[in-house]
Amino acid sequence: MNLPAYTRGAALPQILKERIVILDGAMGTMIQRHGLGEADYRGERFRDHGRSLKGNNDLLQLTRPDVIAAIHAQYLEAGADIVETNTFGATRIAQADYDLAPFAREMNVAGARLARLACDRYADSDRPRFVAGALGPTPKTASISPDVNDPAVRNVSFAELRDAYREQAEGLLEGGCDLFLVETIFDTLNGKAAIFALDALMEESGERLPVIVSGTVTDASGRLLSGQTVGAFWHSVRHARPLAIGLNCALGAALMRPYIEELSGLAGETFVSCYPNAGLPNPMSETGFDETPEVTSALLEEFARAGFLNIAGGCCGTTPEHIARIAERVGRYRPRTGRRGELFGNLAQAA
Numbered sequence: 163m164n165l166p167a168y169t170r171g172a173a174l175p176q177i178l179k180e181r182i183v184i185l186d187g188a189m190g191t192m193i194q195r196h197g198l199g200e201a202d203y204r205g206e207r208f209r210d211h212g213r214s215l216k217g218n219n220d221l222l223q224l225t226r227p228d229v230i231a232a233i234h235a236q237y238l239e240a241g242a243d244i245v246e247t248n249t250f251g252a253t254r255i256a257q258a259d260y261d262l263a264p265f266a267r268e269m270n271v272a273g274a275r276l277a278r279l280a281c282d283r284y285a286d287s288d289r290p291r292f293v294a295g296a297l298g299p300t301p302k303t304a305s306i307s308p309d310v311n312d313p314a315v316r317n318v319s320f321a322e323l324r325d326a327y328r329e330q331a332e333g334l335l336e337g338g339c340d341l342f343l344v345e346t347i348f349d350t351l352n353g354k355a356a357i358f359a360l361d362a363l364m365e366e367s368g369e370r371l372p373v374i375v376s377g378t379v380t381d382a383s384g385r386l387l388s389g390q391t392v393g394a395f396w397h398s399v400r401h402a403r404p405l406a407i408g409l410n411c412a413l414g415a416a417l418m419r420p421y422i423e424e425l426s427g428l429a430g431e432t433f434v435s436c437y438p439n440a441g442l443p444n445p446m447s448e449t450g451f452d453e454t455p456e457v458t459s460a461l462l463e464e465f466a467r468a469g470f471l472n473i474a475g476g477c478c479g480t481t482p483e484h485i486a487r488i489a490e491r492v493g494r495y496r497p498r499t500g501r502r503g504e505l506f507g508n509l510a511q512a513a
Contacts, residue, residue, distance in 0.1 A: 171340040171371045173290060174405060177243075178433050178472045182497045184489045185244045185294070185437050185475025186237035191449050192481065193219050193229065202226050211261070218260050220252040223272040230273070234280035240482035241489035242475070243291060245281055246343060247273040247334060250298035253326040255318065259301065266326070267333040270295070274337025294343040294374065295334030297327055297356050304351040305388040323355035331356075331363050341372040346411045346477075348378050348387035350398045357402045372405035374435055374473070378412045379421050392421045396428050408435030411477045414442055414453060415461035426470040431500040433472035436465060440479030451479025459487035466495040 177183060196202075203215040205225030215221060223230050230248050237245055252270050254263035274295055281291035302318035309315045331342065342360050347353035353375065364370050377395045380387045386395055396407060407429050409422055415438040422436045438461075441453035453461075462474050474492045476484045 171292065174292060174341065174372055175433075177290075178406070178497060180497070182466055182471050182492045182495060183243045183473045184241050184485065184492075185435065185473055186234075186240075186242040186246055187437075187476035187480035187482065187485045188440075188449075188478050189230075189233060189246065189248050189250070190219055191451075191479055192233045192236070193222065194450075196229050198222075198226065198229070202229075213261050215260055215262075218251070218257075218262070220249055220257070220269050220273070221260070221262065221265075223248055223269060223276055224265070227272065227276055231276050231280060234277055235283075236482040237485055238280060238284040238291060240486040242485055243289075244294050244341075244473070244475070245277050245291065246294045246296040246345075247277045247337075247339065249273040249296050249330065249334065250346075251300075252333075253298070253300055253330050255300045255302055255322065255326045256298070267329050270330050270333025271337040274334045274339045278338035292340040293338060294341050295331065295337075295339030297330055297334075297342060297344045297360075299346050299348055299352050299378075300326070302352075303349040303388065304355065305349045320351065320355050323352055324359045327356040327359035328363060331360055335363070335367065335369065335371070339371070341374065341405065343374045343376065345374075345376040346378050347376065347395075348380060350377070350386060350388055350390055350395055353377070353399060357399065361402065373402065374406040374408065375399050375402065375404040376408040376410045376435060376437070379409060379418065380412050382417065384421055392424050393428055396425060400432070404432060406433035406435045406473055408437070408473065410435075410437045411439060414439050414451075415458060415465070416441070419461075419465065422465060422470050423468070426498060429500065433500075434470060434498055435473035435475075436462070436471055437473075437475035437477045437480075438462075439477045440484060443479075449479045449481060453479070453484075455481070455484040455487040458484050459491045462488050463491035463494070466492040469495075469498050471495075472497045 440451035
């Protein structure tokens, strides 16, 4: 499987036409299971760093790569076709909160290499595995003022976001990702900065990787935090011609259903992804979320039966157990075609 990234990623569109592809589940939830302390995050390299580093999960590929590699392996064992890099917050903007901005690129290279090694171990000629270079939203927003008394104030500019995403993407590409995943978009302008950076990088490098764009509906209003409806979000990013458009995080599958249905109806021949949280947060549960693998997988099976899905996985609170059940249940159905006449009755196998 020692192929260039642009060659590996090029296989995805055909696979997505043939079956529903499985994305992995939560990284943070799995890291929490390891009960890591400050010393784990620091390692020897950052032992004398002047700020607390516990909770900076992106740092773990430098200080506890064994933990990240083991989590990737668990998701691949569970049936994931696509594994996300542990780089949700690996931009210099996010890492500035820990005084680690200069290490952002290195985190991305290392994160992609760990995922690459894991995927190559599990891939074979009949079942390729793909590394999605994950680009998170950053803790700052380009559209919303942090000062309620001054709506014009911004704590980050489009150019700063673009440059941070460009650095991140360069690291992910160097580390061996097969595609890019711009995820958990709560502010479309942030997402557009990432898309702009990716397009410029691929234009200059000549390596045209697939891009998946995934937004986040934050509440029952059906809008992103920056105020856009699902339809407005789609029309704001469709110019990028993403491989897939989708929704993730914030809501569990039950509350996400009307929005993924709407997106499925709007996206035409663009593939559709969905990886919800395991329901709503519950600090009393083991994972911090309410839904068991059986509940989450049943909800996503209904999405598949209705013809909404090309990619299915899990976000916060989901585990390899969730992904294994999702893979089993959605695998019974044909993928969404994008043609309205074929959205229903798509059971892939006779009962």
